[in-house]
Amino acid sequence: MEITLERVQAEKRDTLFRLLQYSLFEESLTDMNDMNDDALFDYPWFDTYFSEEEREAYFIRQRGTARILGFAMIRRHEDGRHSIAEFLVIPKYRRQGVGAQAVKACFALHDGLWEVKPAYGSEQAKRFWQWVIGRTADHVQWKDGMFTFLMKHKEEQ
Numbered sequence: 550m551e552i553t554l555e556r557v558q559a560e561k562r563d564t565l566f567r568l569l570q571y572s573l574f575e576e577s578l579t580d581m582n583d584m585n586d587d588a589l590f591d592y593p594w595f596d597t598y599f600s601e602e603e604r605e606a607y608f609i610r611q612r613g614t615a616r617i618l619g620f621a622m623i624r625r626h627e628d629g630r631h632s633i634a635e636f637l638v639i640p641k642y643r644r645q646g647v648g649a650q651a652v653k654a655c656f657a658l659h660d661g662l663w664e665v666k667p668a669y670g671s672e673q674a675k676r677f678w679q680w681v682i683g684r685t686a687d688h689v690q691w692k693d694g695m696f697t698f699l700m701k702h703k704e705e706q
């Protein structure tokens with residue numbers, strides 16, 4: 550299954566918010582986040598994905614269809630580093646290459662130093678990120694629960 554990234558527009562913010570809630574629910578198994586009184590998981594940075602240039606959100610879609618397979622949220626830090634802030638592939642589409650394709654597409658958006666913190670306490674998430682980053686990036690390091698690495702487009706190498 551081939552994927553494409555589609556930048557989330559403001560009119561689709563509710564769709565992204567629902568997907569983010571699925572992700573935060575899933576992560577709550579290991580990171581011990583709790584729901585608030587409205588039965589939602591708080592995410593204080595959500596609105597900034599629609600108001601700050603330093604944050605980008607993408608739907609992961611099946612190429613040639615409108616089917617949403619997941620999402621990715623990317624943050625650019627003040628020092629120029631990029632990070633995957635949030636990432637989800639809907640469970641039905643896992644182990645089909647969707648996640649690896651989506652991660653590679655995200656990394657292709659920006660050259661330079663990247664960082665990824667797998668979901669806290671999730672060995673499965675750590676193994677996924679270790680596998681995909683190891684096949685995609687240069688100078689990979691693991692320290693304090695975070696992968697750091699360098700991304701360069703092929704034509705610049």
